Amino acid sequence: MRADSPGHSAKYGSYTIMELESEKILDIQLVQSNEVGGSFYMEKEGLKRGTVALYKVEKLLVNKRVLGDVKKLSSDYQTSSLEAFHSVIIRFAPKSVVYPFVGMMCRLYLAGMHFNENVKRQQATSKGQASFKVAYPKYKKGKPMAKPVKTKPTYEYVSELMRLVFTEVFPEPGRFVKQLSAVPMPEDLSAQFEKVPKEVVVSAHVSRFSRAAGGPDHDAGSQHTARQDQETPGVSGEQHMQE
Incomplete structure (x- = not known):
């Protein structure tokens, strides 16, 4: 899986x-x-x-x-x-x-x-010799090893799919649509959640960022200012100078 x-x-x-x-x-x-x-x-x-x-x-x-x-299986595969x-x-x-x-x-x-x-795919050749590349895998702690170079991949399945689309699907799409409709499809993951109106979500977003930016609803800043104006007995600047 x-x-x-x-x-x-x-x-x-x-x-x-x-x-x-x-x-x-x-x-x-x-x-x-x-x-x-x-x-x-x-x-x-x-x-x-x-x-x-x-x-x-x-x-x-x-x-x-x-x-x-089963008891006799080796680790070949x-x-x-x-x-x-x-x-x-x-x-x-x-x-x-x-x-x-x-x-x-x-x-x-x-x-x-x-x-x-x-x-x-077979191993590629160059000038009649098998082609290799050098790799430094992590599991060998950087020790170099030779790895065969494969021939380039082919894409014949693409040609077959194109043939199928143009010669069978386009002339008679109903049969394929019916087959696709028979495939059981689960509902989207979002379907299990309660839908909230867009206006409510946007309003909450704007309100939250307004408070974070120190807007009129930002109570933390007002409280912080009030604390600065308050003096603790025996710790004010004037009393500290006298001491």
Whole structure:
């Protein structure tokens, strides 16, 4: 699960299933925090949601032979591929921007298509030699290491999407609109809060800043002045000079 912002204030949680041997994205589920009572519960909800891809994976995972082999699993497969996919999501849906539900879902699908097309890129060559770059990773405390340079990414999925839009969506949009309308969409997070008239909010804002600037409603300044005029017995300037 990946949240669209750090901490427990996330609006969206995207739950991804990846087949690690092929490093292909099988399914993506998008959960909005107010669907489940808070961002803390989004990961479990993403796991629980009934696609075909997950059903097939589940049948494989609960197979008795597979369950018997769980104890023998090694650490060959790490989460680096999934982290690489999450970095691709950042390019399509930066965490500094808030998107509507459909917009976020579309961006996740685009990230999945881009990742699946380019996940198995080969190492680039230069003059017949494999290309490398030198990196100084923090976890090696600055010790240099050689990293293979991959070939440039391709964007064939964009051409396929354009073909779909112009040859199928534009001529008959009703079918696609109906499919999109069938997608369950949660209400905006702001819908759970009481709406306050704009005039009330603006009035409170102006009043608060007027007091902070020392306006006529600023009582603190008047009180401070009064305290300065008051003399404490035995501590006035005249008495201090006599002492």
